[in-house]
Amino acid sequence: xxxxxxxxxxxxxxxxxxxxxxxxxxxxxxxxxxxxxxxxxxxxxxxxxxxxxxxxxxxxxxxxxxxxxxxxxxxxxxxxxxxxxxxxxxxxxxxxxxxxxxxxxxxxxxxxxxxxxxxxxxxxxxxxxxxxxxxxxxxxxxxxxxxxxxxxxxxxxxxxxxxxxxxxxxxxxxxxxxxxxxxxxxxxxxxxxxxxxxxxxxxxxxxxxxxxxxxxxxxxxxxxxxxxxxxxxxxxxxxxxxxxxxxxxxxxxxxxxxxxxxxxxxxxxxxxxxxxxxxxxxxxxxxxxxxxxxxxxxxxxxxxxxxxxxxxxxxxxxxxxx
Amino acid sequence: xxxxxxxxxxxxxxxxxxxxxxxxxxxxxxxxxxxxxxxxxxxxxxxxxxxxxxxxxxxxxxxxxxxxxxxxxxxxxxxxxxxxxxxxxxxxxxxxxxxxxxxxxxxxxxxxxxxxxxxxxxxxxxxxxxxxxxxxxxxxxxxxxxxxxxxxxxxxxxxxxxxxxxxxxxxxxxxxxxxxxxxxxxxxxxxxxxxxxxxxxxxxxxxxxxxxxxxxxxxxxxxxxxxxxxxxxxxxxxxxxxxxxxxxxxxxxxxxxxxxxxxxxxxxxxxxxxxxxxxxxxxxxxxxxxxxxxxxxxxxxxxxxxxxxxxxxxxxxxxxxxxxxxxxxxxxxxxxxxxxxxxxxxxx
Ligand SMILES: Nc1ncnc2c1ncn2[C@@H]1O[C@H](COP(=O)(O)OP(=O)(O)OP(=O)(O)O)[C@@H](O)[C@H]1O
Ligand SMILES: Nc1ncnc2c1ncn2[C@@H]1O[C@H](COP(=O)(O)OP(=O)(O)OP(=O)(O)O)[C@@H](O)[C@H]1O
Ligand SMILES: [Mg+2]
Ligand SMILES: [Mg+2]
Numbered sequence: 001x002x003x004x005x006x007x008x009x010x011x012x013x014x015x016x017x018x019x020x021x022x023x024x025x026x027x028x029x030x031x032x033x034x035x036x037x038x039x040x041x042x043x044x045x046x047x048x049x050x051x052x053x054x055x056x057x058x059x060x061x062x063x064x065x066x067x068x069x070x071x072x073x074x075x076x077x078x079x080x081x082x083x084x085x086x087x088x089x090x091x092x093x094x095x096x097x098x099x100x101x102x103x104x105x106x107x108x109x110x111x112x113x114x115x116x117x118x119x120x121x122x123x124x125x126x127x128x129x130x131x132x133x134x135x136x137x138x139x140x141x142x143x144x145x146x147x148x149x150x151x152x153x154x155x156x157x158x159x160x161x162x163x164x165x166x167x168x169x170x171x172x173x174x175x176x177x178x179x180x181x182x183x184x185x186x187x188x189x190x191x192x193x194x195x196x197x198x199x200x201x202x203x204x205x206x207x208x209x210x211x212x213x214x215x216x217x218x219x220x221x222x223x224x225x226x227x228x229x230x231x232x233x234x235x236x237x238x239x240x241x242x243x244x245x246x247x248x249x250x251x252x253x254x255x256x257x258x259x260x261x262x263x264x265x266x267x268x269x270x271x272x273x274x275x276x277x278x279x280x281x282x283x284x285x286x287x288x289x290x291x292x293x294x295x296x297x298x299x300x301x302x303x304x305x306x307x308x309x310x311x312x313x314x315x316x317x318x319x320x321x322x
Numbered sequence: 323x324x325x326x327x328x329x330x331x332x333x334x335x336x337x338x339x340x341x342x343x344x345x346x347x348x349x350x351x352x353x354x355x356x357x358x359x360x361x362x363x364x365x366x367x368x369x370x371x372x373x374x375x376x377x378x379x380x381x382x383x384x385x386x387x388x389x390x391x392x393x394x395x396x397x398x399x400x401x402x403x404x405x406x407x408x409x410x411x412x413x414x415x416x417x418x419x420x421x422x423x424x425x426x427x428x429x430x431x432x433x434x435x436x437x438x439x440x441x442x443x444x445x446x447x448x449x450x451x452x453x454x455x456x457x458x459x460x461x462x463x464x465x466x467x468x469x470x471x472x473x474x475x476x477x478x479x480x481x482x483x484x485x486x487x488x489x490x491x492x493x494x495x496x497x498x499x500x501x502x503x504x505x506x507x508x509x510x511x512x513x514x515x516x517x518x519x520x521x522x523x524x525x526x527x528x529x530x531x532x533x534x535x536x537x538x539x540x541x542x543x544x545x546x547x548x549x550x551x552x553x554x555x556x557x558x559x560x561x562x563x564x565x566x567x568x569x570x571x572x573x574x575x576x577x578x579x580x581x582x583x584x585x586x587x588x589x590x591x592x593x594x595x596x597x598x599x600x601x602x603x604x605x606x607x608x609x610x611x612x613x614x615x616x617x618x619x620x621x622x623x624x625x626x627x628x629x630x631x632x633x634x635x636x637x638x639x640x641x642x643x644x645x646x647x648x649x650x651x652x653x654x655x656x657x658x659x660x661x662x663x664x665x666x667x668x669x670x
Contacts, residue, residue, distance in 0.1 A: 049514055050483065158600070159368075188368040189539040193583035193596035200593065215513060218542070222585035222594075259517040261542020263584050265565045266665060268545035273517045 004075035009037035010209050011061065011095075011177055015070035018056050030056040032233040033070065035290060038177070043203065043210040045224035045241070047217055047256065053233045054213045055100065058179040061211070062097045074177075093123050096170035097179040098163075101186050106154040106162060113150035116140065116169045125173070139172040143198060160191030167198065181213045196223060217260045221245060229253045231276075235290075239297040247316050249299045249309045252276045281305070329533055330356040330379065330501065335392035335402075337371075337378055337557075346604045348374045350557035350612075351392070353631075356501065356533060363536040363544040363565075365580065366554030369601055372537045375554070376503050378402075380418050381410035397500075416446055419499040421490050421507050428490045429478040435462070435489050436474025439496055446497040458496075465492045466522055484515035488522065495526060502527075503535045520547055541584060545569060550637075553577050556602050556612035563638030570665045573640040575620075576613045578654050587657040595655065611642065619652060 018031040031053040038044045046054050059065040060080070061072060067080040077083075079091050096119075099105035106115055116136045119125070126132040137147040143164040154162055163183060170178055180199065184192040200223065202208055214220050220227060221241055228238040229252065237250040248254045255276035262268045281288065281302075288302045293309045301309060337349035348371050356362055364372050377383055379394060381404055394401040396413070404410055422428050430438060439458035443449040449457055455474070462470035465488040478486055487507060494502060507519060520543065527534055536547055544551055544565070551568040553561040553576065561574040572578055581587065582595035599616040602608050611617075614624035623643050632645035643649055653659070 189541075189580065189583065190367040190597045193585075193594040196585065197593045197596055200591075217513070218584075218586045222588050222590060255514060259513040261513065261516075261540060261546065263541040263545055263569065263581065263586050264661060264664070265545040265548070265569050266668060268542065271546070273514075273521070275518075276514075 048230035363548035561640040
């Protein structure tokens with residue numbers, strides 16, 4: 001075991017860069033240098049438009065995508081690149097991912113019994129067939145499914161049930177960190193609330209830590225403690241959830257917030273959408289860097305912008321009488 | 323906001339499907355009026371019949387489906403009597419057009435974007451050659467695609483999801499329909515792009531003067547676009563009214579449940595309201611109020627007799643026994659009361 005303690009981040013990304021494309025000409029960076037820390041027991045949100053690199057970050061953490069450079073630390077130990085067999089096994093077990101599309105992410109030809117316990121085979125997670133079956137049963141019950149479902153095939157289930165199967169197969173590993181990649185986007189309205197409630201309840205019961213990926217800010221606001229906003233591979237802002245909603249700084253964050261659908265016709269019809277134009281920054285050759293504009297509130301900015309953001313915060317505080 | 327003329331009037335529509343010898347009733351007596359120039363949103367969970375209902379206005383039901391009874395009156399013509407594809411061709415695409423959720427399936431991957439718009443222009447307006455090409459580029463520009471001449475020469479896979487949806491809208495607009503039906507037009511898109519597409523449709527609606535039906539399960543979209551809202555459950559319209567009536571004064575327990583389960587109306591660190599159970603089996607006859615088994619506060623009569631349509635105002639009606647003068651008075655859930663209170667504060 002390591003000498004990691006609870007006051008240190010459970011997961012830390014330090015300048016993570018992920019590039020795709022074999023040839024030099026085709027190379028392109030989906031993630032350009034992401035840094036953030038997730039504390040144990042926290043729900044950390046990652047939001048941004050389609051193609052911004054959210055899934056790529058999630059997949060780098062569970063090491064499906066290789067990090068081109070930068071470091072991913074789990075309990076203080078680097079887990080990307082070459083690592084020891086023991087650490088590898090620990091990470092395979094302790095970091096699990098729930099996938100974006102519950103319809104496509106389950107092996108159609110396998111029974112639920114196998115799908116849920118698949119991960120256990122990789123870590124020698126059971127000593128007998130009885131133990132494996134008992135673990136499957138427990139995991140299914142934990143996500144509110146009946147143990148009898150183990151002998152069925154995925155296509156016999158509804159979208160919400162399939163997403164529960166996806167969660168059960170992560171839980172059976174007894175993870176500490178769950179990367180939930182848009183776990184409710186593909187679900188119908190009437191089952192979204194069920195799955196959100198289930199995730200919240202599991203966190204309470206098991207002290208899980210979540211990286212919650214989504215493009216729908218209204219869901220993220222409801223479930224997360226802190227949020228990082230990503231735009232085209234760059235993290236542009238990071239703050240406590242309510243802080244981010246109260247005083248967003250980066251123009252892209254403002255654009256995202258302005259577009260949130262509100263279930264209230266009066267507000268929705270008054271809503272003015274802000275469109276983000278990256279050329280508004282007018283950066284010089286040094287470009288922007290990652291700055292702390294207020295305690296715990298980080299933003300990608302150059303000197304001039306940082307000064308303006310600090311001004312904005314001071315004015316907002318004054319207006320609120322803080 | 324348009325006139326009070328009903329452009330499309332549907333009465334007691336029943337649509338059935340034959341599935342391996344069994345009959346499924348997808349639409350169980352739905353009635354609806356669409357008013358010229360107004361935007362109607364249809365909401366409801368998956369399988370409630372939103373797509374089937376609207377497809378029946380264009381004769382686009384799958385082979386195994388049919389209109390069993392009821393009436394669909396459009397411009398004085400009874401569409402439910404249409405049999406041949408010949409008859410439907412005069413309506414479909416031309417007078418009533420539809421935009422689907424997944425723009426990729428609506429476009430032909432092997433033809434350029436320009437070609438696909440030109441074909442529609444040729445079919446409906448007899449435009450040919452350079453005239454058609456010019457009109458197609460104009461249409462692309464109109465839906466916000468920059469450099470339309472060059473873009474017209476590209477193929478669908480070279481466009482992003484949001485751009486493809488714009489193209490599909492351009493194709494639908496090319497025949498200047500009177501009714502545009504958008505079936506989940508923005509579900510596959512992220513919020514920023516979604517908001518832009520909604521703005522686009524609104525702008526086009528102003529210019530071209532068509533009437534829009536939105537099908538969606540996103541109540542944020544409904545609040546944004548709709549003048550009127552119809553809530554569907556198990557093949558019936560259980561509540562309909564002006565958008566303010568549905569959001570600030572909903573009456574059907576299903577509408578309450580739908581609104582209450584929204585994270586935007588939830589209280590942080592408390593469970594969201596979640597609708598329990600599953601929708602009813604449409605292969606079997608349904609007794610009473612179809613939502614009763616999932617409604618924790620259902621009345622005894624809900625399990626016995628189907629509720630009629632009760633009117634709350636001339637524009638607002640719901641099919642729930644709660645509106646019967648003899649029913650006990652039931653407070654709507656907290657999230658609904660909060661929405662209403664915020665509205666009343668802003669009015670005061
Ligand atoms: N295996 C891959 N090979 C090449 N490019 C990839 C690969 N995976 C992702 N990309 C590209 O990297 C970028 C980021 O993709 P990613 O899937 O991380 O986006 P996302 O933020 O999760 O988007 P969405 O909200 O649509 O899920 C995109 O341009 C995508 O096309
Ligand atoms: N071709 C078909 N054969 C048999 N049943 C069908 C057919 N098409 C639709 N149905 C059934 O009719 C009912 C209504 O389906 P419909 O597609 O209208 O739902 P919807 O409200 O549009 O749902 P979603 O939000 O998932 O698009 C469902 O029970 C569906 O299974
Ligand atoms: Mg993704
Ligand atoms: Mg549908």
